[in-house]
Amino acid sequence: MNDTKKTFNRGDAVEREGTYVCVPCGFKKHFAPGETFSECTSCMAGSNTGHEDYVEGLELWEPAKDEEPTNTK
Numbered sequence: 001m002n003d004t005k006k007t008f009n010r011g012d013a014v015e016r017e018g019t020y021v022c023v024p025c026g027f028k029k030h031f032a033p034g035e036t037f038s039e040c041t042s043c044m045a046g047s048n049t050g051h052e053d054y055v056e057g058l059e060l061w062e063p064a065k066d067e068e069p070t071n072t073k
């Protein structure tokens with residue numbers, strides 16, 4: 001699969017460890033397999049205390065491929 005633009009919603013299972021970027025605000029957070037994507041701790045998108053314009057079902061987390069280069073092997 002070459003779906004490099006895949007994004008994830010809050011509550012989705014984390015498939016690959018890495019740094020993800022909050023699409024609405026750009027906040028970066030690290031997630032590991034076995035975890036689920038949480039709400040953004042910066043803008044609180046996905047929670048009812050966050051942005052008023054948050055739309056349920058909006059893709060929230062996007063892989064930050066330019067962070068933490070994995071060419072160490």
Ligand SMILES: [Zn+2]
Pocket residue numbers: 022023024025026027040041042043044045
């Ligand atoms: Zn955010």
